[in-house]
Amino acid sequence: MFEGPIQDLIDELSRLPGIGPKSAQRLAFYMVKAPAQDARRLAEAIVAAKEGVRFCRDCFSVSEGELCRICRDPGRDPEVICVVEESKDQAAVEKAGVIKGRYHVLGGAISPLEGIGPDDLRVQELLDRVGRNGVREVILATNPNLEGNATAMYVAALLKPLGVRVTRLASGLPVGGDLEYADEVTLGQALEGRREM
């Protein structure tokens, strides 16, 4: 424990995702030792990002304008929506170049242990969008972990009565891996999701 502003900085840093108390301490002392203009530039970049970044009106992805680049693009099929947890997941899926439709960013995943329920996510907004735009297919691309799967199940149950096709990203063997190292859950899902050749 330190005194005054340095401890405040450590406390703030250790609240960031992925930063433990030790890393927070190291970063804080690095920043304090760095030239004053470096510290100012970092602080300004954080504030500028916070104030400058907006979220797309339709898909809630980070966006410079009212609508993001993808939602503005008339070439992107508005009848196919790929649902992701965070903007960074959208970026990862987009890089694969397979989705010709648009996205919907939920803003996280349902996690009872973190106190995050469906009402804390943009689920209703998704349902509204599907009802409004004559959507044909919703692809659920939440993370393949417990929270992501729970979220996908929940959202799918709400979407199905709307008569829309609901698909889930396949789970299974990582490309480039060896079968013998696969655990039974992963292998089981790969078998369930097998396809005709």
Next chain:
Amino acid sequence: MPLYKEQGLVLRSVKLGEADKIVTILTQGSGKVRAVAKGIRKTHSKFGARLEPFTHVTLLMYRGRNLDIVTQAEIITPFQRLRASFDLITAGETMLEAVDKVAEEHERNVRLFMLLLAGLRGLDAGPVDAAAVAESFVLKLLSLSGFHPSLAGCAGCGAPGPHQWFAAGQGGVVCPDCAESDAGRVSAPAVAWLDALQHMDLAGAGDMTPAREVRREARAMLYGFAEYHLDRRMRSFALLARQPDPVLAP
């Protein structure tokens, strides 16, 4: 650093740094253990799905000063069916959260381990009412942890019931003479429902569903009692209380 082998149930995992996670495990012989699983978030990690919450695993770990390090994990039971239903997951998460709150690090508690294993098996069997299994589990966990709620005789003087007052701070139902100012009125069916959940085995609890009103009242009593004695907020109660979710009903 000493290497040791344990079997355990994965309670939760939180992200650490770029690609790691800290997993919390209730082990059979070493109590609650917090350990780092390196590289687990990479899609080609050797851990795969082995350290996802609910999984029953055997582990090889290095004892660290603060956190241990998982070097190997093998699945004993994956509890696949539990993972395939939203209601079962929600019910299971209540079990995990409650266990995480009462378990002590590196303090052997075989009975708690066996209780959680039975609870997860109860859910994996696909009960009709998942929330009832979780609520029965919470009652058993409270008893095991020294907070046994009195649901028949008065918690103050032992006078035989049924009683119409309930106070978490006094330890359960109380007679009119013992009831303190924070005691609340409760109905006989709600007390009877909790009493049944307390005595029923976990597998049987899932076959019963009470009337809505009875359940709402019993939940208020149970959740309040649990949070009072665990001295923590139980975050998962918010989602459990929605079950059975009319939105998700088939």
